[in-house]
Amino acid sequence: MNMFRELLKSPQNHLVEQAVSDGRIPIGYSCSFVPEAFLMADRLVPVRLHAPGVAGTEIADIYLSNFICTYVRSLLEFAVDDRFDLIQGWVFVPSCTHMQRLYDNLEYLKKPAFNHILDVPRKVTEATIAWQAEELRTLADKLSTHFGVDMSDDSLMKAITEWNNFAEVIQSIGELRKKPFPPITGTEFQALLMAALVSPKDLILPKILDFRKEIEQRDGVGEFRSRLMVMGSHLHDPEFIRVIESQGGLVVADLFCTGSIPGFKPVEISGNPIRSLAEHSFKKTLCPRMMEDFDRRLETIIDTVKEYRVDGVVIEIIKFCDLWGVDSMPMVSALRNEGIPVLKLEREYSMGGEGQLRTRVQAFIESMDK
Amino acid sequence: MTKKYFGGCDVGSTTGKAAILDENSSIVGTSIVPSEIDPEITSVQALEKACAQVTDLSSYKDLARIVGTGYGRNEVAFANENISEISCHAMGAFYCNRDIKTIVDIGGQDVKTIAIADDGSVLEFAMNDKCAAGTGRFLEAMSRIFRMDLEQFSVLSLNARKIIPITAQCSVFAESEVISLLARKNPPEEIAAGIKAAVSKRCFSLLKRIGMRPLVTVTGGCAKNQGLIKSLAKRINMEVTALPVDPQIIGALGAAVFAGRNGREQE
Numbered sequence: 001m002n003m004f005r006e007l008l009k010s011p012q013n014h015l016v017e018q019a020v021s022d023g024r025i026p027i028g029y030s031c032s033f034v035p036e037a038f039l040m041a042d043r044l045v046p047v048r049l050h051a052p053g054v055a056g057t058e059i060a061d062i063y064l065s066n067f068i069c070t071y072v073r074s075l076l077e078f079a080v081d082d083r084f085d086l087i088q089g090w091v092f093v094p095s096c097t098h099m100q101r102l103y104d105n106l107e108y109l110k111k112p113a114f115n116h117i118l119d120v121p122r123k124v125t126e127a128t129i130a131w132q133a134e135e136l137r138t139l140a141d142k143l144s145t146h147f148g149v150d151m152s153d154d155s156l157m158k159a160i161t162e163w164n165n166f167a168e169v170i171q172s173i174g175e176l177r178k179k180p181f182p183p184i185t186g187t188e189f190q191a192l193l194m195a196a197l198v199s200p201k202d203l204i205l206p207k208i209l210d211f212r213k214e215i216e217q218r219d220g221v222g223e224f225r226s227r228l229m230v231m232g233s234h235l236h237d238p239e240f241i242r243v244i245e246s247q248g249g250l251v252v253a254d255l256f257c258t259g260s261i262p263g264f265k266p267v268e269i270s271g272n273p274i275r276s277l278a279e280h281s282f283k284k285t286l287c288p289r290m291m292e293d294f295d296r297r298l299e300t301i302i303d304t305v306k307e308y309r310v311d312g313v314v315i316e317i318i319k320f321c322d323l324w325g326v327d328s329m330p331m332v333s334a335l336r337n338e339g340i341p342v343l344k345l346e347r348e349y350s351m352g353g354e355g356q357l358r359t360r361v362q363a364f365i366e367s368m369d370k
Numbered sequence: 371m372t373k374k375y376f377g378g379c380d381v382g383s384t385t386g387k388a389a390i391l392d393e394n395s396s397i398v399g400t401s402i403v404p405s406e407i408d409p410e411i412t413s414v415q416a417l418e419k420a421c422a423q424v425t426d427l428s429s430y431k432d433l434a435r436i437v438g439t440g441y442g443r444n445e446v447a448f449a450n451e452n453i454s455e456i457s458c459h460a461m462g463a464f465y466c467n468r469d470i471k472t473i474v475d476i477g478g479q480d481v482k483t484i485a486i487a488d489d490g491s492v493l494e495f496a497m498n499d500k501c502a503a504g505t506g507r508f509l510e511a512m513s514r515i516f517r518m519d520l521e522q523f524s525v526l527s528l529n530a531r532k533i534i535p536i537t538a539q540c541s542v543f544a545e546s547e548v549i550s551l552l553a554r555k556n557p558p559e560e561i562a563a564g565i566k567a568a569v570s571k572r573c574f575s576l577l578k579r580i581g582m583r584p585l586v587t588v589t590g591g592c593a594k595n596q597g598l599i600k601s602l603a604k605r606i607n608m609e610v611t612a613l614p615v616d617p618q619i620i621g622a623l624g625a626a627v628f629a630g631r632n633g634r635e636q637e
Contacts, residue, residue, distance in 0.1 A: 358444070
């Protein structure tokens with residue numbers, strides 16, 4: 001497990017370095033609407049952007065308004081500090097205005113050779129899926145021209161197959177969390193998941209398979225007072241989950257941008273790979289930016305609560321996150337109406353205030369009479 | 371010693387508090403001591419001081435069960451268990467008055483509002499812990515500007531004819547604003563009333579987040595600040611119910627109630 005944590009210490013870990021040495025091309029992205037499989041074609045390597053151990057955002061604060069979230073601030077700070085120097089291309093989604101400002105400022109300050117905005121509609125209809133496919137085709141052509149990579153249908157099909165194999169392994173580990181005595185803690189799962197998102201899939205897969213073998217031998221991970229689900233904004237640092245679990249709440253399910261539910265669904269191939277990926281990005285993402293999608297999100301949470309025997313849901317929101325912040329208001333009421341206890345936490349992107357977090361979580365678990 | 375005693379210890383950022391209950395759940399000892407750097411030392415000092423009031427007890431080690439609470443609860447190694455201060459304040463207030471449904475706990479470093487269920491458990495809570503505004507530390511800093519101790523500062527605003535509002539949200543900026551207001555010869559009691567109005571406004575916003583139901587009470591050291599209580603009652607348009615014991619020991623009292631209850635359950 002330390003191995004996965006080690007891979008999270010730097011925004012570009014040694015597996016990314018290895019990929020670069022092998023002539024591969026890391027592409028940074030920050031949103032789940034970018035299908036990972038798409039960025040696995042040919043020599044491309046998708047690297048989820050994160051800013052581990054960010055200590056301050058003094059430079060980013062000059063360029064971004066006070067109401068931009070600390071995730072975006074942290075990424076810009078790392079970018080201007082050249083902490084992403086191995087990233088050869090950037091793909092953003094205008095999922096929120098904060099992320100658009102990141103794209104703009106990156107363009108202004110760093111002038112990356114490859115910086116792309118993938119426009120994603122806010123509704124899912126036949127027309128918007130076609131639009132999304134068109135957007136992906138434009139990106140494919142741009143990547144192909146700029147990097148000389150093969151973005152043909154055959155190449156994309158190969159990438160999708162590789163992604164599907166990978167996603168199935170992650171899912172199989174996630175499924176173990178449904179057990180009455182799960183053999184994996186939420187902290188371990190979070191470290192594994194994040195390490196998987198920031199590393200080349202082919203290089204990290206053998207390590208994940210070894211870890212799966214190890215945990216399949218386990219009887220459980222000890223006594224916990226309750227089973228929790230965590231959902232909300234970008235959550236990258238496993239420390240956050242560790243603090244929650246230190247209070248006796250085993251995190252058995254997650255639903256956030258980098259979470260496994262429903263993020264690691266295999267791509268259903270329906271002939272055309274671009275079209276399949278367009279459909280897939282809507283299916284695998286449960287983001288409050290989407291319109292008329294509240295009921296699907298609520299339903300997924302309720303189903304997860306039942307399947308994973310969740311006692312209570314922790315909603316975590318990065319301060320100033322428009323999407324999750326607004327969504328959480330009706331979501332808290334809707335879940336409570338279903339008899340599901342909810343704790344809402346506001347946090348910054350980087351881990352801080354451990355004492356306060358402990359108090360809140362402990363009180364929440366106590367209030368569930370656990 | 372045949373009688374059993376149960377202890378609760380609330381290790382706060384400014385003070386350590388202890389409460390001892392006997393087998394009949396009657397309070398037999400309480401204490402408040404200044405916090406040391408090491409939370410464990412604070413807890414020993416608070417418990418020893420409370421135990422000294424009980425003839426049957428020669429040391430905190432004679433207690434049948436101890437529950438730790440407060441920010442330093444995890445560091446009290448000798449406690450049998452630790453319970454969050456949110457649950458303990460709820461239980462402590464419930465012990466004092468079963469009709470209390472809402473608590474504002476104004477501690478040294480944070481403010482909490484707690485909604486209590488009919489059995490004394492926590493229904494909902496909200497915390498302000500991102501800045502010092504509205505906390506005991508804030509009031510301490512303000513009293514220093516007026517060259518007063520907390521007791522004098524507590525009553526200063528009671529005779530104010532009007533309120534001079536404090537506009538700064540941040541404690542540090544509020545301090546410079548108050549200094550400027552004093553330098554311009556504004557009546558100190560009216561500035562003090564403005565400070566307390568600012569704190570009660572913060573409490574009010576936290577109360578609205580949990581749904582305020584009567585009876586409402588205030589716990590924590592700042593509950594002794596008469597001007598603040600008056601201002602809060604006005605802001606919430608509701609009476610603030612006084613507790614029959616020192617409001618500063620409510621967290622420790624709740625911890626002692628849990629110690630007794632859980633101790634008896636385990637027998």
